[in-house]
Amino acid sequence: MLEMRRISKTFAGTKALHGVDLAIYPGEVHALMGENGAGKSTLMKILAGACSADPGGEIWMDGQRIEISSPLAARRHGIAIIYQELSLAPNLSVAENIHLGQEIGRAGILDRATMDRAAEAALRRLGANFGPRTSLAALSVAERQLVEIARAVHARSRILVMDEPTTALSSRETDYLFALIRELRAGGLAIIYISHRMAEVYELADRVSVLRDGTYVGSIQRGQIDPDTIVRMMVGRELSSFYKHEHRARLADTPTLEVRALGDGRRVHDCSFAIRAGEVLGLAGMVGAGRTELARLLFGAAGDKSGDIILEGITRYFHQPREAIAAGVAYLTEDRKIDGLFLDMAVADNIILCTIENDARFGGILDRARGRQRAVAAIRALGIRVASPTVGVGLLSGGNQQKVLLSRLLEAHPKVLILDEPTRGIDIGAKFEIYRIIDQLAGTGVAILLISSELAEIIGISDRVLVMREGRIAGELTGSEMNQENIVALATGSQASPARRAIQ
Amino acid sequence: MSKLNETVPHRSFEALRRVDFRAGFRTMGMLPVLVILCGLIQAATIYVDGEGRFITAQNISIVAQQAAINTVLGAGMTLVILTGGIDLSVGSVLAASAVSAVLVSQVYGALGVVAALVIGLGLGLLNGALISSMRLPSFIVTLGSMTAIRGIARLLGSDTTVSNPELPFAFLGNGSVTVVPGLLSVPWLALIAGSVILACWFVLRRTIFGVRIYAVGGNAEAARLAGINVGAILLLVYGISGLLAGLGGVMSAAQLYSANGLQLGQSYELDAIAAVILGGTSFVGGIGTIWGTLIGALIIAVLSNGLILLGVSDIWQLIVKGLVIIGAVALDRYRLRGNPRT
Structure with a gap:
């Protein structure tokens, strides 16, 4: 469904990504793994239109080459991203947040009734126990995440990127989120799931792709996912003489x-x-x-x-x-x-x-x-x-x-x-x-x-x-x-x- | 370990030059504006009256006196704004200490000066204590104390004008020091203001306390992690602002032989803030000089004086002054563009 080809990104002289390839299929949970700084977030930012890739990279969707030049363009192509720091306005209501940037109205006057109805439909689909008029400030982190997902559902997104969604969740909330993710997957949504937690990836992912130092290492299918393989892929093999280690700890009686x-x-x-x-x-x-x-x-x-x-x-x-x-x-x-x-x-x-x-x-x-x-x-x-x-x-x-x-x-x-x-x-x-x-x-x-x-x-x-x-x-x-x-x-x-x- | 590199890459040289220009603009910033303003007003008086009435020894002495109190308040305000705060209470503190100065002088003579300074310092420290120990925003604390201290000022004088025709320190408000007999004499008020500016310059540039004021305003969290007692710095800074407002009260009482808790010092805080901002000190904190504030206070005084000389009504004076301040803030924005912190 989606293919990213030869994506590179240079920040102020340092290369954050070197020709990364990534293919996403409908109805899969695709885990993206790598050490901190391996380039996962940068790759996702390019997909979201938050930053642009170096010339030469291509993004294809449904067999057609597309340009994602802005966050709005990404949304038009059905790509939705849920960042680690949720990007919602806490001073607005749930419905207003779901429609943020795409408010419904005539001649600049909000049509709140329609907005609420649409938001309610999306919330109900996700099994939320709060209504569209609720103020976002009254919701927990997990519920806010649900609002973000509702926003993606409402926008009829086809690819949903989740960046470490469980960091701030309790185990019960995590279970609920996983159930929801499986449901969305059954509905044909593709989910790119970024996580450090092996257990989550093991439980959820259909496929795992690994990045290291800005390069694509490889992908493995559900059947072959095991922690040792992933760890080996994440850390690589080469250790250079780059590090200096000539000092020797002193064997004092009491530690400093x-x-x-x-x-x-x-x-x-x-x-x-x-x-x-x-x-x-x-x-x-x-x-x-x-x-x-x-x-x-x-x-x-x-x-x-x-x-x-x-x-x-x-x-x-x-x-x-x-x-x-x-x-x-x-x-x-x-x-x-x-x-x-x-x-x-x-x-x-x-x-x-x-x-x-x-x-x-x-x-x-x-x-x-x-x-x-x-x-x-x-x-x-x-x-x-x-x-x-x-x-x-x-x-x-x-x-x-x-x-x-x-x-x-x-x-x-x-x-x-x-x-x-x-x-x-x-x-x-x-x-x-x-x-x-x-x-x-x-x-x-x-x-x-x-x-x-x-x-x-x-x-x-x-x-x-x-x-x-x-x-x-x-x-x-x-x-x-x-x-x-x-x-x-x-x-x-x-x-x-x-x-x-x-x-x- | 590599040695200190004598050469720096070409691009950073460019950056250095540009920043030097900006830094020059930062400190010199408003001086050309002041000079141009003086020239314009002089030209306008020549045009209107046929003779230049602005640049005369007498009028310059008047401008210096008019700028003096605002300079003193602005000096305290500069320290406060450098830490990233604001002190709205200086006008009220000035009123309270002026009333105390007059009242005490009725009985104890020159001790009235001490009383005013102690009251100013005490009220300032109170502001500082609330801001630093309870971590309240300075705007809100001093907004509250501005109102409350105004009440105290009226209370002290039983809501009347207190006066002392025999005020022992009246020479501070109206006398001059003769430097060259018959040729040059400097009003006491201007002398006091000049000394305050010099003292603040010394504190900011040459003392540990001064470096720490800039550090706290530049990055309070980094200052704390560097082992600086941020609370103590803030306490002292507001204390100094209060002390200087007390000094302003002495100057004002000395000028008038009297003080009125209701009217004295109304909206002086706004003039002081305007002087600081005109002087190029950034509202964000951490950037600014005391010389800028002096120039800012002079610009305000020259503007008022010149508009009066030209017979502009006080309504139009307000409008012009306001527009000049907004223009200065626009300049502030321009200066901060390309700042590494933004």
């Missing part, structure tokens, strides 16, 4: 940092682990497994918590990040633009900001020259490419921005360094340099907690790897157990893998 039963009662539960000086501890897991939440909890950035944090033998309780920083814990935030850098400020100010007291004389008066010296030294130490320390940090490339942020943390001479996705969105050369910096820091005795969604990276530079799933530490891998299959198996909770043995 010990965490006992840390939790917040919501997204993080009962996490215990220890990091020694000079050790790189990897923290793997799928997006939403609670890794960032754990890091922020540890850093005192996330409010109430239970459990103990023991730093160099002393139990600490950090209420605020500044207390953690003062104690020698530094945190590189996941998104440097949103909660890391001050984009309007100069490179130098960004570097010295955390430790600016060092440049001040009596009464908080700054010695600008000293601050600049410190900034210049830091710029040189990490090889940040910038014409002058007074340049605004917003103008730098991603890799250089990341190094600016990293050098701010290093100015505080931390004992424990938490790095949350340190190489996200930076080019390959900068990644290489960041790996070397991490290795050198570990060599000087810093205890490093490395959060990363790139499995090859986490395996390449960590001494041990913890894997989180649904807010808990699902297992620890050391030595030869540290391979991609075992990490994915722990992260997705797939049953059939030998890595189960690694779980205590």
Whole structure:
């Protein structure tokens, strides 16, 4: 029914997709799998008309070549997408949401009665227990999802894309959703289902296609779906000498940092682990497994918590990040633009900001020259490419921005360094340099907690790897157990893998 | 590890140049507007009266006095807006502290100045405490306190005009300091305003506190994660805004020998905000300079003074002033285009 041929996509010089082919048949649930960043979302955005593919790619529907130049065009071809973050207006009613952008009316005056009737018909077909006049704000996440599906049904969509639809659902709601998906499939709808959860794919999918690093790896039919095969397809085989690992963890009696039963009662539960000086501890897991939440909890950035944090033998309780920083814990935030850098400020100010007291004389008066010296030294130490320390940090490339942020943390001479996705969105050369910096820091005795969604990276530079799933530490891998299959198996909770043995 | 690269790619050089231009525009931004405005008004007075009545020593001294109070309020407002907030209560705080200054001076003389400053600081800290500890939006908190403090100002003076013909610090409002005898003397009011601007410049540029104000306004969450006590910064910033409003109250009382809780300082907050925005400080926070605010306050004063000199009715004065402010905001938008944060 639908065929995507040789689809490529280049973002600012990096290729996100390399000539991907994908065929969809009517009445099938087609699961799309791959690691974070493998290109699933980009491919679906192209299908939805949210971004355009590079020239050369083709999309065919019912034997005819079509152009999807805008979200409206996608809708006209019967393609509907339900994003992870639902795209509904919470201030409007259910009926208004179902008709959003295609309101029924005469001369600009809404025909609410017709709209309500049409919405009601779609809702009834889906077995919803709320009416078209209900305000969306009154509905739960699962019910809102139902509204999205109703919108697709109402628009007579033929292909429905669902991006991780069960992330926010309880198990009962998930069962209901699956029943609905099967019903829609029986009605001839094609459903593209993106998920990280092996169990769901196993239960639901007629076919599975796997992407890796922006390339299409292959598809398997229902009969041949087994977790090991999928995991192998997802992670691939080649491991390069790209990663640097020369430091050696020190065998001190007490670990630099010990965490006992840390939790917040919501997204993080009962996490215990220890990091020694000079050790790189990897923290793997799928997006939403609670890794960032754990890091922020540890850093005192996330409010109430239970459990103990023991730093160099002393139990600490950090209420605020500044207390953690003062104690020698530094945190590189996941998104440097949103909660890391001050984009309007100069490179130098960004570097010295955390430790600016060092440049001040009596009464908080700054010695600008000293601050600049410190900034210049830091710029040189990490090889940040910038014409002058007074340049605004917003103008730098991603890799250089990341190094600016990293050098701010290093100015505080931390004992424990938490790095949350340190190489996200930076080019390959900068990644290489960041790996070397991490290795050198570990060599000087810093205890490093490395959060990363790139499995090859986490395996390449960590001494041990913890894997989180649904807010808990699902297992620890050391030595030869540290391979991609075992990490994915722990992260997705797939049953059939030998890595189960690694779980205590 | 690679060494510091001396060369940067061609494209980023271009970007740097463009940004330097923008940064120059950002700080210099309104100065040409001020100069052109002065020239236009001078030309218009020559056209109307046959002689230039705008640029004379006497009139410039008047403009400086007219701009002084708004400059002081605008300086406090600049700090607040740099953190991404707003302080609507400065006009009411000014009234309350002016009334207190006059009342206290009736008994304790010059201590009236201290009383006004303490009251201003206290009210400002109260705003700051509500905003930082209860995490309420500054607009709503200061909208409320604007109304409540207006009530307090009237209460203090029993809803009458309080006055003191023997006001010991009246020289601040009407006197001048002779710099060169017979040639140049500077009004005290202008001197105070100039000192406040210099002090704010020093705080913003040369102190830890100043860097942190920009950091909080630029990205509050990043500031918190960088270990900055965001609440304390906000508390201090609103405290300073209140203190400067108190100083404005002293200046106003000194000028008039009296204070009226009902009328004094009405809509001064709007003039102060207009001065800050005219000066190129971004409402989003994190971008702006104190010099811009000085220029903004001067533009407003020059505009009022010039329109009066030309005999324009006060109704038309309002309309022109309003349009100038909107034009300035349009400029603000242009400036922010291509900003990395957007």
